[in-house]
Amino acid sequence: MHEQTTTGRPPAGEAAVQTTALVKTYRSRSGTVEAVRGVDLRVEAGEVFGFLGPNGAGKSTTVRMLTTLLSITSGSARVAGVDVAADPDAARRTMGVALQEAGLDPRQTGRELLVLQGRLFGLSPARARDRAAELLALVELDDAADRRIKGYSGGMKRRLDLASALVHEPQVLFLDEPTTGLDPGSRLTVWEEVRRINGRGTTVFLTTQYLEEADQLCDRLAIIDGGRIVREGTPASLKAELRARTGSSADPTLDEVFLDATGRTRGRVAGDVQEVST
Amino acid sequence: MTHAVALGQRALREATRTPEALLPTLFIPLFFLVVNVGQAGKIFPSETTPFLEGQGYAAFQLPASLLLAASFGTAALFLVEDIEGGYFDKLRAAPISRTAIVLGRLLAEAVKGVLIAAVLVLVALPFGIEIASGPIGFVLLVVLTALWAVVYAGFMQLIALKTRSAAATNSGGLVFFPLLFLTPNFVPRELLTRPMEIAATLNPVTYVMESLRALILEDLSWSGVAPGFLVVAVALVAMIALNVRLIRSYD
Numbered sequence A: 001m002h003e004q005t006t007t008g009r010p011p012a013g014e015a016a017v018q019t020t021a022l023v024k025t026y027r028s029r030s031g032t033v034e035a036v037r038g039v040d041l042r043v044e045a046g047e048v049f050g051f052l053g054p055n056g057a058g059k060s061t062t063v064r065m066l067t068t069l070l071s072i073t074s075g076s077a078r079v080a081g082v083d084v085a086a087d088p089d090a091a092r093r094t095m096g097v098a099l100q101e102a103g104l105d106p107r108q109t110g111r112e113l114l115v116l117q118g119r120l121f122g123l124s125p126a127r128a129r130d131r132a133a134e135l136l137a138l139v140e141l142d143d144a145a146d147r148r149i150k151g152y153s154g155g156m157k158r159r160l161d162l163a164s165a166l167v168h169e170p171q172v173l174f175l176d177e178p179t180t181g182l183d184p185g186s187r188l189t190v191w192e193e194v195r196r197i198n199g200r201g202t203t204v205f206l207t208t209q210y211l212e213e214a215d216q217l218c219d220r221l222a223i224i225d226g227g228r229i230v231r232e233g234t235p236a237s238l239k240a241e242l243r244a245r246t247g248s249s250a251d252p253t254l255d256e257v258f259l260d261a262t263g264r265t266r267g268r269v270a271g272d273v274q275e276v277s278t
Numbered sequence B: 001m002t003h004a005v006a007l008g009q010r011a012l013r014e015a016t017r018t019p020e021a022l023l024p025t026l027f028i029p030l031f032f033l034v035v036n037v038g039q040a041g042k043i044f045p046s047e048t049t050p051f052l053e054g055q056g057y058a059a060f061q062l063p064a065s066l067l068l069a070a071s072f073g074t075a076a077l078f079l080v081e082d083i084e085g086g087y088f089d090k091l092r093a094a095p096i097s098r099t100a101i102v103l104g105r106l107l108a109e110a111v112k113g114v115l116i117a118a119v120l121v122l123v124a125l126p127f128g129i130e131i132a133s134g135p136i137g138f139v140l141l142v143v144l145t146a147l148w149a150v151v152y153a154g155f156m157q158l159i160a161l162k163t164r165s166a167a168a169t170n171s172g173g174l175v176f177f178p179l180l181f182l183t184p185n186f187v188p189r190e191l192l193t194r195p196m197e198i199a200a201t202l203n204p205v206t207y208v209m210e211s212l213r214a215l216i217l218e219d220l221s222w223s224g225v226a227p228g229f230l231v232v233a234v235a236l237v238a239m240i241a242l243n244v245r246l247i248r249s250y251d
Helices: A060-066 A086-092 A110-120 A125-138 A153-166 A184-199 A211-217 A235-246 A253-263 B002-016 B021-039 B057-069 B074-085 B088-094 B098-127 B134-163 B166-173 B176-181 B194-202 B203-215 B222-246
Strands: A019-029 A031-043 A048-052 A074-079 A095-099 A174-178 A204-208 A222-223 A229-232
Touching: A019 A060, A031 A060, A031 A222, A031 A229, A048 A060, A048 A184, A048 A211, A048 B057, A060 A074, A060 A174, A060 A204, A086 A095, A095 A153, A095 B134, A110 A153, A110 B002, A125 A153, A153 A174, A153 A184, A184 A204, A184 A211, A184 A253, A184 B222, A204 A211, A211 A253, A222 A253, A229 A235, A229 A253, A229 B176, A235 A253, B002 B021, B002 B074, B002 B098, B021 B057, B021 B074, B057 B098, B057 B134, B057 B176, B057 B203, B074 B088, B074 B098, B074 B166, B088 B098, B098 B134, B134 B166, B134 B222, B176 B203, B203 B222
Parallel strands: A048 A204, A048 A222, A095 A174, A174 A204
Antiparallel strands: A019 A031, A019 A074, A222 A229
């Protein structure tokens, strides 16, 4: 866990994120699909929590339920002590959300986007302008602030998306695959931003398919497969458990933990352990 | 309402930054006005055609062009872009009422509708069209057209929210065109064939068109404008209610 401040904490005794028997089912033409099948999670305030899983495992569905974007079929979810289904607006005020596709409006400038985001979170026009300027400086986009977003590179868009998720100083930041599609340099920049944000006291809930990313950033992580949590712990504890169970002489990597947890083999992963598919 | 206004301002910026999407809403209605008047103008000389109330055929045709201008629905295509690009989810993740998200774009459509209607009427005036109902009538003409634009945008937004597809939204919008032509757009209702008259009478767009026409051709009268405003008011309430219902259950 990184250096903490006392700001942005949920009420005493409350987890930053807590789910109980969280379920999401969809009805499709071919029948009922159980995307999430009873997920129990507890993320403590100040953690960087990694949520891993292969494509279609239920990562994004879980995040979308936690962020009020998707209805919950059964079970409950609380963010910063607020029940997301019972009081979605209160829950939205506690969280920042940066989803898989950087949700930006290409026709606005970076500054306009952040000012609007601030207004939507209740800031006065003047405060929204000031906050936009602070965030643009934070993510080092001052020079591009008044250019339209459609001209931004992928890395710039990700940084702006991160900034827009921080406009109201959320207690919990949800990042859904924040580095997918980025070049290695941009990926490192996003990692630095995540560490800096966490260092200011914000809990980070991060989904990723990149196991190195999880290893680098996360204090604790959970692996979901087929809609169920199949492993949970610190990266070190998960590796130690696998080593003890297999009697391996060397420390396993997080890749090996992942493959073991999801019942996959390297052969099935077509040469890229970071882009595991079902 | 603050949030709806902020989102409306954003939608207006979006419109001004894509003039290529805005210009056809002016050009195509003017094109149809010129073509329709060119084709049928000689059949209906003002001196011997009582329903023209002493004006040229262009005055009779102007309402059809105004309704066409108000029925492009590009705002819904921008909404589909928001949905596909993820920005719509960003808005849904903000602590604002779902109604504000719906109203933001509709407010922008109202402003755009006022501007487009005003420009169209002002462009038409030098071609011998007079607004017989006077300055108040001009304002009502512009407002009624703009309100129709909001109704139509609401209808298109419904398709966009339901299908989340630009192609489906575009195709769905074509549903309106039969309604635009099942109206007394070339001659008054009483001169239509019986089947067309029945169809036009059942078509709510007819009453909007007739109210617009009354404002152009006749002195200002409540009986002339009330049916159009009534139809638009009912349709507006229905569209907003349906949009809000859909966005609240949007997963």
